Amino acid sequence: MSGEDNLLRLVEGEEPDENGYHLQDQVGFILRKAHQRHVAIFASHIADLTPPQFAALAKLHDIGETSQNQLGTLIAMDAATVKGVIDRLKARGLVELSKHEVDKRRLLVNLTPEGREAIERLIPLARTITEETLAPLTAKEAATFLRLLAKLA
Amino acid sequence: MSGEDNLLRLVEGEEPDENGYHLQDQVGFILRKAHQRHVAIFASHIADLTPPQFAALAKLHDIGETSQNQLGTLIAMDAATVKGVIDRLKARGLVELSKHEVDKRRLLVNLTPEGREAIERLIPLARTITEETLAPLTAKEAATFLRLLAKLA
DNA sequence: GCAAATTCATTCGTATGCAAATGATATCAA
């Protein structure tokens, strides 16, 4: 691979190196950027909660009290990650913890009244965030995208 | 009430029945899961490098020596993040740093011979990773998905 | 009924990822 070849290709307007590896075309790299953009949009609408924290509250609102471990499974977080998220929500008074009466291994998590108020107030904003994230696509494209994305996830 | 119906309503901007908010239908949540899956696939093929580290090496291989800041822009990392990534690559002898002769603010980053050997050895694996990540989709679906994902990122 | 395997939670270590503040240098504009 000589610089002379690259110069020639440049002058002739050809693609440099057909076998070249282009990071910006790789699904992983674009996926990472799309996720970054979504997180930024999320933060611009909901400043006092992160997406994982929101996910935990939303899921608790949906299903009610559950164990920390089960919650982690439902929101796709491993045990170490979910513990940190729940710890921070607990410190802010949005969730409360209790011990499972029968299975002493389990730590039950539930919304506090403040947590319930917060998530119900924020859900409309979450719909806005979804809309803004998908805004570069037409409605039809968005439907296609979500269908294919779900197949990948 | 199927998830598909909810997806359709979301895309069309209609309200789903009740106040039902389904986390698992939100683009941000699925995006996060798809990204997680990709990172896991990456790690199963390339154990000794993270995707951000790989991105830094691949971009340096593509464009040659550049400033730390410019590299960060090209691989979508802020200054604080790229510094950590480069520090770790430097500690492993895969990149080397030097000062810009004219602009004394800039820190130039370049591949070492070891870094070049590493990235050239790993690029074929990266193609495999991309294939495996997209495996749940047909070739046509994958092309559509990448086109729409790029519009979002 | 009991040993092995599994599950749940915690802790530690490492690695992104980003906001905000800081210092050094470079560029712009009056």
Added chain:
DNA sequence: TTGATATCATTTGCATACGAATGAATTTGC
């Protein structure tokens, strides 16, 4: 020229994210 701005890099603090190790409790298999 110089004062205001902008850029580059670093540092600190906080929040995911996950592998690996550990301990406690439960379930399984025989």
